[in-house]
Amino acid sequence: MVKRVGWILFILFLSGGSRAACPVWPPARAEQEIARLQQQIIQWNDAYWRQGKSDVSDEVYDRLSARLAHWQRCFAPPLPLDEPAPPGTGTILHPVAHTGVKKLADKAALTQWMANKRDLWIQPKVDGVAVTLVYRQGELAQAISRGDGLKGEDWTDKVRQVPSLPKKISGPLANSVLQGEIFLLRDNHIQQEMGGMNARAKVAGALMRQGSSPLTRELGLFVWAWPDGPQDMAQRLQQLNEAGFKWVLQFSQPVKDAGDVETLRARWFAAPLPFVTDGVIVRAAREPAGQQWLPGQGDWVVAWKYPPAVQVAEVKNIRFNVGRSGKIAVVAELEPVQLDDKRVGRVNIGSVRRWQELDIAPGDQLQISLAGQGIPRIDGVAWRNASRDKPAPPSSRFNSLTCFYAAPECEAQFLARLEWLSSPQALDLTGLGEAAWRTLHQAWRFEHIFSWLRLTPQQLQHTPGISPARGQKLWHQFELARKRPFIRWVIALDTPLSQGALKAAGDHRWQQLLERTEQQWQQLPGIGREKAAQLVAFTHHAALEKLTAWLGEQGVSGF
Numbered sequence: 001m002v003k004r005v006g007w008i009l010f011i012l013f014l015s016g017g018s019r020a021a022c023p024v025w026p027p028a029r030a031e032q033e034i035a036r037l038q039q040q041i042i043q044w045n046d047a048y049w050r051q052g053k054s055d056v057s058d059e060v061y062d063r064l065s066a067r068l069a070h071w072q073r074c075f076a077p078p079l080p081l082d083e084p085a086p087p088g089t090g091t092i093l094h095p096v097a098h099t100g101v102k103k104l105a106d107k108a109a110l111t112q113w114m115a116n117k118r119d120l121w122i123q124p125k126v127d128g129v130a131v132t133l134v135y136r137q138g139e140l141a142q143a144i145s146r147g148d149g150l151k152g153e154d155w156t157d158k159v160r161q162v163p164s165l166p167k168k169i170s171g172p173l174a175n176s177v178l179q180g181e182i183f184l185l186r187d188n189h190i191q192q193e194m195g196g197m198n199a200r201a202k203v204a205g206a207l208m209r210q211g212s213s214p215l216t217r218e219l220g221l222f223v224w225a226w227p228d229g230p231q232d233m234a235q236r237l238q239q240l241n242e243a244g245f246k247w248v249l250q251f252s253q254p255v256k257d258a259g260d261v262e263t264l265r266a267r268w269f270a271a272p273l274p275f276v277t278d279g280v281i282v283r284a285a286r287e288p289a290g291q292q293w294l295p296g297q298g299d300w301v302v303a304w305k306y307p308p309a310v311q312v313a314e315v316k317n318i319r320f321n322v323g324r325s326g327k328i329a330v331v332a333e334l335e336p337v338q339l340d341d342k343r344v345g346r347v348n349i350g351s352v353r354r355w356q357e358l359d360i361a362p363g364d365q366l367q368i369s370l371a372g373q374g375i376p377r378i379d380g381v382a383w384r385n386a387s388r389d390k391p392a393p394p395s396s397r398f399n400s401l402t403c404f405y406a407a408p409e410c411e412a413q414f415l416a417r418l419e420w421l422s423s424p425q426a427l428d429l430t431g432l433g434e435a436a437w438r439t440l441h442q443a444w445r446f447e448h449i450f451s452w453l454r455l456t457p458q459q460l461q462h463t464p465g466i467s468p469a470r471g472q473k474l475w476h477q478f479e480l481a482r483k484r485p486f487i488r489w490v491i492a493l494d495t496p497l498s499q500g501a502l503k504a505a506g507d508h509r510w511q512q513l514l515e516r517t518e519q520q521w522q523q524l525p526g527i528g529r530e531k532a533a534q535l536v537a538f539t540h541h542a543a544l545e546k547l548t549a550w551l552g553e554q555g556v557s558g559f
Contacts, residue, residue: 022074023363030075032386037068040383058127058200060367060382063312067365067383090145090153094132095177096227096290098149099298101125101281103305110282110304111258117284121233122255122264123248125279125303126222127196128183129203131155133165133221138174140167145207149295158207161216166244172230173243177290179225180245182207185218188272195309199276220274223248224281227290236285247274255282261304269306279305310369311337312382313344315362318355318391322412324420324494326398330355332366332378339370347376352393361390400496404543405448406441415441417449417494425499426492427481432474439465448547452478453554486510486558489551493544496534501526509558510548513539 025033041064047055056064104110114120130146143159145152159165162182184199206215223245230236233252241249251273255261265280283301317333330349337344347368349355358378360366363385371377395409403410403417418437422429440452443463455478460471486509487502495502495513501524507513516539521532538544552559 023071025075027075029387030071034068034071034075036386037064037071037383041065041068056382057198057310058196059308059310060312064365064383067312067314090147090151092142092144092147092154093151094144094147094149095134096132096179097293097295098130098132098146098179099293099301100149100296101298101301101303103279103303107258107262107304110261110302113302114258114261114282119233119285120255121252121283121285122261123224123252123281123283124222124268124273124275124277125281125305126181126183126224127200127276127278128181128222129200129207131159131180131182131221133159133178133180135169135173135176135178138168138170140165155207158213158216161212162219162221163217164220164246169243171243172239173226176229177227178223178245179227180221180223182219182221183275184215185220186273186275189274189276190270190272191268191277191306192270194276196276196278220247221245222251222275224283225287227287227293231286233285265304265306277306279303307338307340309339310367310379311339311344312365313337313347313368315360315364315366317362318360319346320352320391320394320412322394322398322416324413324416325400326402326413328352328394328396328398330393332360334366334368337368339368339376340374342370342374342376344368344376347378349378352396355393359384359388361385361388363387363389400494401538401541401543404547406446414449418446420494421449421481421492427484427488429477429481432477436466439463448550450547450551450554453482453556482554482556484557489556489558493547496531496538498526510539510552 023030023033041061044056044061104113132142132144132146132152133140134142134144140156140160143155145155147153159182160167164185182203184197184203186199189197202215203219206213206219223240226236226240230239233254237249237252251268253264255264261280261282268277268280281301281303287300313334313336315332316335319331319333321329321331323329328351330352331346332349333346334344347366349358349360358381360381361384364381365383367379367382368376369379394412398410398413403413406414415434415437418441419434421427422432422437440446440455440463443465444451444455444459446452455475457472457475460466460475461468463471466474487499490497490502490510490513491499497505504524505513505516507516513535516535518529518532518536521527521535522529527535548559
């Protein structure tokens with residue numbers, strides 16, 4: 001995993017590149033957007049490397065870094081932007097380069113990679129900060145930060161303060177180079193439940209802070225590479241364990257196929273572990289000689305990451321939905337992202353007011369996660385484009401008493417009212433969703449939400465887009481709906497009254513509801529002064545008076 005080296009193209013390479021389409025921007029806007037995001041990345045890098053603090057989560061940083069690299073690739077040749085040298089890369093040469101790890105998308109990709117390979121092992125992908133350790137004559141002589149994979153910073157003094165790290169060793173490891181992950185020690189960390197906890201940034205902050213940090217006492221090391229060590233993996237693991245490098249023997253297992261990897265990946269995701277992880281590593285026991293290692297070229301090791309708890313998704317469009325009560329709900333249509341086992345292509349923002357408060361426009365980058373029952377939610381706006389081209393919301397004149405009758409400006413609320421009729425609480429018109437209602441309305445131009453009661457079997461059977469058999473079935477459904485009890489028709493009208501209160505009222509005719517005063521309404525359970533006033537206004541509204549009279553003419557019970 002890249003450790004905020006500021007090397008954006010390397011991040012893009014390790015992430016497999018962005019599959020998103022290039023933005024359709026004129027050169028001037030492209031230069032502006034890239035410059036703004038690039039400057040933000042530089043500021044985050046500076047805070048991370050020079051001050052040892054993280055102003056943004058690791059997930060957001062990685063995704064926006066990849067986004068920047070994608071934009072830069074889209075507008076090749078690169079725009080003439082001044083980019084300072086990456087902070088924190090360092091000047092100390094690694095004895096053996098860090099290769100990085102290619103990330104595979106899924107089990108199928110892993111199966112393909114594992115084909116024709118032997119002696120494969122799985123390890124947790126520990127989420128921390130990569131480091132090189134150099135032992136000479138049994139003593140820790142040098143610790144080097146990963147940097148750009150070729151050069152890093154001298155972390156020797158800080159790493160020596162990590163209590164669990166062997167300071168002196170003997171035997172085969174007395175003169176060795178090791179690569180591993182310095183991580184935050186955790187007590188029974190369950191990744192599936194607890195997530196990443198920004199552990200990587202905390203470790204980096206402790207190691208890069210000027211002076212001592214009490215957090216160094218809470219760090220550990222997971223050795224994941226011993227360049228030029230024994231080719232036999234079992235022997236390598238045993239010798240590392242005997243030298244005092246904990247965890248690597250316990251958390252390294254041989255695997256034969258992608259099914260084995262999938263099983264252990266799922267087990268470790270849900271199991272209590274001593275560290276934060278973000279996936280698994282699969283590696284071949286036999287590795288090239290250390291002098292051949294280069295950044296981006298470790299083809300003997302791959303990663304299969306866990307599904308991220310948070311994704312950054314680009315807003316493609318803002319859509320407004322008018323519900324049957326007239327309330328406007330704002331929806332962000334997204335460039336699809338994968339969260340757990342769900343592919344998320346849109347997320348509810350909420351009311352127009354919340355949308356305006358969040359200031360979301362097409363092109364912005366949203367932090368998305370899954371709430372209870374797997375429903376996507378917005379955790380925040382990770383990045384706003386310079387251009388704020390936002391659509392105008394619909395008129396706010398719609399309410400619970402509008403759009404019982406069709407009109408051009410009423411289309412959304414009118415269709416929402418028709419869709420409500422199909423619900424089990426109302427008339428239970430099974431299988432009749434928005435698309436079917438739209439087809440019927442377009443074909444027969446409904447005057448109001450109950451106009452379908454007058455459609456004949458012949459009309460339904462000859463409706464464009466509906467088969468004759470389906471048309472006959474619809475007619476039977478409509479006839480059954482006509483005979484529904486009075487209380488179901490009152491609910492179908494979306495009367496602001498609960499089914500329990502309706503039953504308590506005991507009324508069986510619309511005229512009885514009309515005759516109720518506010519005081520009489522308040523005698524029913526759950527109805528206060530405000531609700532009683534709403535009910536009187538609703539039942540006496542001109543559109544309802546006209547509509548209920550029409551229902552009476554159609555022989556609907558109670559009207």
